[in-house]
Amino acid sequence: RDAGCLVPAMRNEEVHRMPPVPITPLLEPVTETPTEISALRLDNDRRVVRAIFVTLLVVVTLLVAMDVLVVRGSWLARMPLLGIRVLMLVVIFYGIFGIMRAKTPRAFEHSLLVTTGAGVLIELALRLLRPPDNITPVWLEIVLVLGCYAILPNRPAFQAIVAVTLSVGTSLILVFYNVGISAADRVGIILTLVIANVVGFVASRERVSRQLREEQAWRNERDAKLELQRAHSEIRVLRGLLPTCAHCRRVRTETGEWQAMERFVSEHSEAQFSHGFCPECLAQHYPDMEV
Numbered sequence: 217r218d219a220g221c222l223v224p225a226m227r228n229e230e231v232h233r234m235p236p237v238p239i240t241p242l243l244e245p246v247t248e249t250p251t252e253i254s255a256l257r258l259d260n261d262r263r264v265v266r267a268i269f270v271t272l273l274v275v276v277t278l279l280v281a282m283d284v285l286v287v288r289g290s291w292l293a294r295m296p297l298l299g300i301r302v303l304m305l306v307v308i309f310y311g312i313f314g315i316m317r318a319k320t321p322r323a324f325e326h327s328l329l330v331t332t333g334a335g336v337l338i339e340l341a342l343r344l345l346r347p348p349d350n351i352t353p354v355w356l357e358i359v360l361v362l363g364c365y366a367i368l369p370n371r372p373a374f375q376a377i378v379a380v381t382l383s384v385g386t387s388l389i390l391v392f393y394n395v396g397i398s399a400a401d402r403v404g405i406i407l408t409l410v411i412a413n414v415v416g417f418v419a420s421r422e423r424v425s426r427q428l429r430e431e432q433a434w435r436n437e438r439d440a441k442l443e444l445q446r447a448h449s450e451i452r453v454l455r456g457l458l459p460t461c462a463h464c465r466r467v468r469t470e471t472g473e474w475q476a477m478e479r480f481v482s483e484h485s486e487a488q489f490s491h492g493f494c495p496e497c498l499a500q501h502y503p504d505m506e507v
Contacts, residue, residue: 261324276308296345325371329374349396354386361413365417372417372421383413458480
């Protein structure tokens with residue numbers, strides 16, 4: 217009686233077109249490759265160095281203007297200082313164009329090493345143009361040593377080359393050129409430079425090691441995702457309501473065709489069916505069959 221009431225209702229209802237069966241991916245696709253990660257890191261390093269060089273460019277330009285407008289003396293006396301300032305501008309321009317043209321991390325690192333190394337030599341030359349009793353730039357150079365390790369995105373060995381060159385040059389100028397400084401002050405400044413190099417190098421090595429560990433962890437995660445994607449590449453998941461006949465259990469497709477449950481599931485997933493007998497049906501329909 218209940219089935220008789222249900223069948224007319226099912227026949228008279230408006231035919232519902234079943235939407236295409238959605239296929240749900242089990243994993244998010246892996247879109248980033250190690251090459252892309254390296255390119256992203258290189259692009260970020262370019263932006264950092266470009267910001268540093270542009271800032272230095274503005275500062276050196278202001279210093280050149282100050283030398284022209286404020287510093288007293290003949291043009292001949294001011295020419296060495298102005299020449300070194302202009303040379304620093306040339307080096308900064310070279311560094312900006314060099315890092316922008318670098319296509320690989322190795323080329324970027326070498327361009328940055330050449331630029332910063334030349335800048336350090338020019339800074340030491342400027343020290344020799346100042347009066348022997350002026351040691352104010354020493355404290356700026358200590359900050360520059362720490363900046364070589366903390367700010368410049370280069371490998372620790374290249375950072376150390378630049379920072380140690382600056383430290384050794386500053387120490388030699390302090391010992392053999394500057395006057396009016398006590399031995400205790402000289403020793404204190406040199407020890408400060410040594411400590412700055414040691415602390416900066418250790419911190420830089422730790423930073424690089426952390427980056428390598430993070431990159432290795434990312435590679436491991438990526439490999440695991442790829443392995444799971446390969447294992448589940450052919451698995452499809454059915455979602456939504458399936459219009460099913462209450463009597464024969466066939467399924468109505470999106471075209472209105474009624475298909476056997478086994479055929480529908482096989483066509484819309486990777487599942488396959490094999491038929492046998494459960495113990496109850498075997499005992500009821502084939503009592504004489506021996507298992």
